[in-house]
Amino acid sequence: MTLWPDSTVNSSNFAPLSQHGAAWSCVLRDCPGAVESARFLIIDVIGNVAVFILVGYTVAATFSGISRGRRFWLAMAFGVLLSLLIETIQFRIATRATDVDDLIFNTFGTAIGAALRRGKAVRPT
Numbered sequence: 001m002t003l004w005p006d007s008t009v010n011s012s013n014f015a016p017l018s019q020h021g022a023a024w025s026c027v028l029r030d031c032p033g034a035v036e037s038a039r040f041l042i043i044d045v046i047g048n049v050a051v052f053i054l055v056g057y058t059v060a061a062t063f064s065g066i067s068r069g070r071r072f073w074l075a076m077a078f079g080v081l082l083s084l085l086i087e088t089i090q091f092r093i094a095t096r097a098t099d100v101d102d103l104i105f106n107t108f109g110t111a112i113g114a115a116l117r118r119g120k121a122v123r124p125t
Helices: 018-029 034-062 068-092 100-118
Strands: none
Touching: 018 034, 034 068, 034 100, 068 100
């Protein structure tokens, strides 16, 4: 979600939500790094979810001619694969970080977007 490298560059996190628990704990206890922890949570969680809401909605809309259930799962598959591709590429770039949490939040965002589109009626053209 960031365009510029930060302290997490050239790192990998494969433990789901491990960094988020510590960040929430810091925010709730008002530790010295609470502002930075809150910033991390906002950018990491909300940012990753928000970007992929658009992906889920757009992909589900693209397949508007098929059943709602199938359209939802196609959007989900696309979102997961796109996120996995992004994280895999970032693993190979020295100035980027790979994080399993991004995959989780991107997938959640895809699900929200696909569900929003799933509720829309298909209009005949």
